[in-house]
Amino acid sequence: MGVPMNGSTQALRRPTVLAVYSLLVFAFLYLPIVVLILYSFNRDGVGGFPPKNLTFHWYRLLFNDVAIWDSVLNSLLVAGGAVVVSLTLGLLAALALDRAEFPGKSILRRLVLLPLILPGIITGLSLLMFAVSVNLQLSLLTVFLGHGTALISVATTELFAGLQKMDRAQEEASLDLGATPWQTFWRVTLPNLKLSLVSAGLLIFTLSMDEIAVTFFLIGRDNTLPLEIWARLRRGITPEINAISTLIFCVSVILILIWYRIRTRNIGSGAQELLERP
Amino acid sequence: MTPANPSTTHADAAPNATETLLEVRFVSKRFGMREVLKGTSLQIAPGEFMTLLGESGSGKTTLLRLIAGFEQPTSGEIWMSGERLDTLPPYKRRVNTVFQNYALFPHLTVRENVGYGLQVTGVAKAEIPGRVAEALRMVKMEEYASSRTTKLSGGQQQRVALARALVNRPKLLLLDEPLSALDANLRKQMQVELKSLQRELGITFLFVTHDQDEAMALSDRIALLKDGALEQVASPREIYAHPATSYAAQFIGHTNFLRAQVQTGVAKAGSMQWAAAQPDGSALFSLRPEAIHLFSGSAPAAAVRFRAVIRQQIFSGASELLELELPGQSLRARVAARGPITGEHEFWFSPSDAVAICE
Amino acid sequence: MYSRTYKSIVSLPPILWVGLFLLLPYALMFAHSFWMVRNGLIVHQWNLRNYAALLQNPVYLEVLFRTARIAAGVTLLSLLLGYPLAYYMSFHAGVRKELLYQLVIVPLWVSYLVRGYAWKTILGSDGVLNGFLQYVHITHVPVSFFLYSPFAVILMLTHIYTPFVFLPLYASLEHIPRNLVEASHDLGAGSRATFLRVILPLSLPGLLAGATFAFVLTLGDFLAPLLVGGPSSVMIANIVQSLFGTAYDWPLGAAISVCILLLTVSLLFATERLEKRWAFR
Numbered sequence: 001m002g003v004p005m006n007g008s009t010q011a012l013r014r015p016t017v018l019a020v021y022s023l024l025v026f027a028f029l030y031l032p033i034v035v036l037i038l039y040s041f042n043r044d045g046v047g048g049f050p051p052k053n054l055t056f057h058w059y060r061l062l063f064n065d066v067a068i069w070d071s072v073l074n075s076l077l078v079a080g081g082a083v084v085v086s087l088t089l090g091l092l093a094a095l096a097l098d099r100a101e102f103p104g105k106s107i108l109r110r111l112v113l114l115p116l117i118l119p120g121i122i123t124g125l126s127l128l129m130f131a132v133s134v135n136l137q138l139s140l141l142t143v144f145l146g147h148g149t150a151l152i153s154v155a156t157t158e159l160f161a162g163l164q165k166m167d168r169a170q171e172e173a174s175l176d177l178g179a180t181p182w183q184t185f186w187r188v189t190l191p192n193l194k195l196s197l198v199s200a201g202l203l204i205f206t207l208s209m210d211e212i213a214v215t216f217f218l219i220g221r222d223n224t225l226p227l228e229i230w231a232r233l234r235r236g237i238t239p240e241i242n243a244i245s246t247l248i249f250c251v252s253v254i255l256i257l258i259w260y261r262i263r264t265r266n267i268g269s270g271a272q273e274l275l276e277r278p
Numbered sequence: 279m280t281p282a283n284p285s286t287t288h289a290d291a292a293p294n295a296t297e298t299l300l301e302v303r304f305v306s307k308r309f310g311m312r313e314v315l316k317g318t319s320l321q322i323a324p325g326e327f328m329t330l331l332g333e334s335g336s337g338k339t340t341l342l343r344l345i346a347g348f349e350q351p352t353s354g355e356i357w358m359s360g361e362r363l364d365t366l367p368p369y370k371r372r373v374n375t376v377f378q379n380y381a382l383f384p385h386l387t388v389r390e391n392v393g394y395g396l397q398v399t400g401v402a403k404a405e406i407p408g409r410v411a412e413a414l415r416m417v418k419m420e421e422y423a424s425s426r427t428t429k430l431s432g433g434q435q436q437r438v439a440l441a442r443a444l445v446n447r448p449k450l451l452l453l454d455e456p457l458s459a460l461d462a463n464l465r466k467q468m469q470v471e472l473k474s475l476q477r478e479l480g481i482t483f484l485f486v487t488h489d490q491d492e493a494m495a496l497s498d499r500i501a502l503l504k505d506g507a508l509e510q511v512a513s514p515r516e517i518y519a520h521p522a523t524s525y526a527a528q529f530i531g532h533t534n535f536l537r538a539q540v541q542t543g544v545a546k547a548g549s550m551q552w553a554a555a556q557p558d559g560s561a562l563f564s565l566r567p568e569a570i571h572l573f574s575g576s577a578p579a580a581a582v583r584f585r586a587v588i589r590q591q592i593f594s595g596a597s598e599l600l601e602l603e604l605p606g607q608s609l610r611a612r613v614a615a616r617g618p619i620t621g622e623h624e625f626w627f628s629p630s631d632a633v634a635i636c637e
Numbered sequence: 638m639y640s641r642t643y644k645s646i647v648s649l650p651p652i653l654w655v656g657l658f659l660l661l662p663y664a665l666m667f668a669h670s671f672w673m674v675r676n677g678l679i680v681h682q683w684n685l686r687n688y689a690a691l692l693q694n695p696v697y698l699e700v701l702f703r704t705a706r707i708a709a710g711v712t713l714l715s716l717l718l719g720y721p722l723a724y725y726m727s728f729h730a731g732v733r734k735e736l737l738y739q740l741v742i743v744p745l746w747v748s749y750l751v752r753g754y755a756w757k758t759i760l761g762s763d764g765v766l767n768g769f770l771q772y773v774h775i776t777h778v779p780v781s782f783f784l785y786s787p788f789a790v791i792l793m794l795t796h797i798y799t800p801f802v803f804l805p806l807y808a809s810l811e812h813i814p815r816n817l818v819e820a821s822h823d824l825g826a827g828s829r830a831t832f833l834r835v836i837l838p839l840s841l842p843g844l845l846a847g848a849t850f851a852f853v854l855t856l857g858d859f860l861a862p863l864l865v866g867g868p869s870s871v872m873i874a875n876i877v878q879s880l881f882g883t884a885y886d887w888p889l890g891a892a893i894s895v896c897i898l899l900l901t902v903s904l905l906f907a908t909e910r911l912e913k914r915w916a917f918r
Contacts (some may be wrong), residue, residue: 010641015729022725025718025799029744032755032796035765039758046758049768093651100644104652111655114663117850118901119857121874125881126662129669129891149658152651154646181643190758203746210748212860217881226750233864245751253748339733348819381820385838385915395824398834446824 040242071228085148090155120213139220162196305354332503415447552629569631570611669891687892745800785867800849809843
């Protein structure tokens with residue numbers, strides 16, 4: 001482009017006030033989490049200061065907590081299902097938005113984005129009413145339907161961006177060389193979207209594992225992990241919850257960093273694109 | 279070839295202190311491990327059209343940005359009108375820039391763009407509209423005053439960028455390859471307009487380009503940069519006629535290089551020999567293609583004559599380039615177009631046209 | 638290049654799924670808002686009673702306004718925290734930009750519950766903050782208003798939504814060509830003037846996008862009040878939640894939801910139009 005996009009303008013004065021302020025903002029963002037992690041090792045509970053008697057006791061307790069691990073399994077099932085459904089439908093929707101013209105196309109695009117922009121309670125309640133009206137019992141299935149539906153737009157946005165980046169001539173070349181559209185899809189289109197698919201899948205997985213608002217209204221007898229923790233909170237808080245939260249945090253961080261690396265590799269430094277408008 | 283404008287020839291030696299507007303003193307610039315400018319010194323006289331000419335990576339843009347204030351020299355100083363310039367931030371310098379991609383503000387109209395510098399430096403509100411209108415008139419963009427800059431063509435944006443810089447009456451105007459994004463015809467037109475504008479206003483222009491034709495057409499003096507150092511600073515005619523180095527010889531215009539052995543005042547290259555004032559030993563000579571003539575019966579007494587085979591003929595309208603081959607040497611000759619011609623012919627050149635190059 | 642079959646195959650499944658599991662449910666919610674409850678059962682009798690109740694009963698409006706105030710507070714604070722950070726990172730962070738960016742998005746995607754719970758343990762009477770203050774002898778008794786108060790709700794939600802506001806803002810700032818900043822300096826504007834005249838106007842689309850999301854999502858939040866809020870910080874979504882729970886009145890709950898929905902959608906629509914006008918592309 002020829003235009004210097006990365007600060008080749010020298011800062012003529014070191015902006016120390018701004019730098020300090022930014023540091024404080026980072027502190028604000030991370031301090032609560034640091035405290036939470038610290039107190040997961042505290043024998044004497046989640047409050048008070050300073051934490052004494054550091055121990056792994058709560059982690060041992062967590063390890064033997066069957067109900068928690070059951071809920072983890074439930075969450076994994078739902079998340080796995082959500083990834084499959086969202087990716088499939090998201091891929092189709094992205095292809096449709098990229099290549100097809102049909103009445104109501106702009107409505108579809110907006111409709112698909114709605115669950116991400118609207119507060120979760122609205123989507124959750126709507127689906128609850130739907131489930132009741134078709135006599136569908138609340139269970140992991142309803143949760144799965146909720147997640148799958150709500151997260152389609154994540155997949156659509158990501159895959160649409162990937163399609164736009166793709167060189168259209170590749171598909172034309174494939175057809176020119178004798179491949180059918182079906183073959184072209186599997187041999188050319190899909191491989192080009194590999195990175196987008198992985199990146200979208202990771203994000204959907206993480207969002208599904210953490211989802212509460214929509215899940216709140218669709219949960220049946222079996223809890224997902226966030227809902228199990230929520231139920232515990234009602235009974236009283238112990239550092240065991242700190243422990244499971246710490247583990248969730250660590251896993252999330254790893255997943256998010258992997259996701260970020262993949263995405264920046266895929267789209268270049270425009271990783272902001274998905275994030276700026278979910 | 280572009281018609282050369284009658285340009286004021288300045289002395290090749292630096293003008294003395296009272297005639298210097300801008301002085302670059304032993305300025306070096308390093309980016310990390312790379313030294314982009316190596317102890318460069320340059321003086322620019324008031325009212326002159328000076329061009330920084332060079333390939334990409336030669337340091338010409340860096341030097342411009344140092345003068346504008348967007349970079350700081352690693353060592354060295356820059357002075358303007360007897361005062362230190364490089365310690366001032368860009369917004370305090372009486373220097374304005376026309377950027378390569380124009381850098382017009384997309385959220386402001388043409389009028390607002392042009393008036394921006396006047397507004398932020400606190401020029402009297404009543405004065406601004408008049409000066410903006412005058413600047414727009416200068417670049418012939420008055421009727422676009424209320425337009426959004428994003429709606430304008432490249433050439434139009436370029437004029438607005440020019441107006442925006444000139445309206446502030448800077449002491450020095452910096453132009454960073456402003457014509458490189460325009461197509462060939464528009465470019466030629468803008469060159470003519472720029473030159474006459476500079477003449478009319480008398481503002482000192484420092485112009486950066488990699489295009490030697492452009493440099494020759496526009497400049498009072500050219501500063502040729504190579505790898506961060508100045509090869510030669512002189513008027514276009516002077517550089518063309520007496521290139522100081524082989525790089526200068528081949529960068530500005532086209533040339534042939536003749537490697538000759540000099541012995542007691544005679545230079546010998548293959549079958550050619552001529553009188554030369556160089557000391558004994560190996561010497562390099564630059565011979566412009568248009569200095570080689572096709573022998574058509576008569577030639578000056580001191581002419582160097584030789585025979586060569588015409589390998590290729592490259593037609594370009596009024597003239598054509600002949601690629602010549604002779605034992606141990608290939609040359610190019612530019613002659614008036616004369617229809618297809620092949621085979622071995624006789625050629626000649628004047629010894630005074632063979633310019634010795636310092637190596 | 639794409640046949641009609643191809644286009645049908647790719648369009649139909651998403652349309653059908655979204656129609657069935659999104660459009661229909663939303664429509665159902667809409668329909669419910671016009672029904673009513675009689676003798677503990679939902680009766681499909683079309684009426685405007687719910688909406689009348691909303692307008693006439695001052696409690697609902699009061700809670701709605703309180704929710705809007707909290708949402709505005711959260712948005713404002715998030716902007717105050719997020720904008721300088723985004724500006725610093727975009728213009729002054731140099732090579733550390735990438736790393737800092739990752740540091741910002743990590744809290745964004747880490748569990749809402751984890752972050753909310755962290756605040757719960759910090760702000761309580763026996764919490765970490767009170768413990769710390771007493772330890773360094775700044776206070777001698779626990780301060781109670783830290784937790785179970787609007788203060789706690791706003792604090793927690795600001796913590797949640799600052800990265801949310803940051804992202805589109807940062808993207809907007811990154812999109813500003815650096816030569817515009819140089820041009821502004823070249824023409825005589827110092828850092829402050831350049832920020833006010835060039836950077837801020839060009840960052841408005843991102844600012845608007847971020848602020849809208851923060852506001853809209855806070856408006857419909859019901860978890861924060863349940864975690865760290867008290868009786869004086871009940872938000873409109875909590876009322877809806879209880880109407881679908883113990884206070885069994887789905888039609889009324891649906892009506893309030895529809896109102897939230899309409900409010901949200903019109904806000905998004907308005908800001909989208911504003912963004913287009915300010916896009917300067």
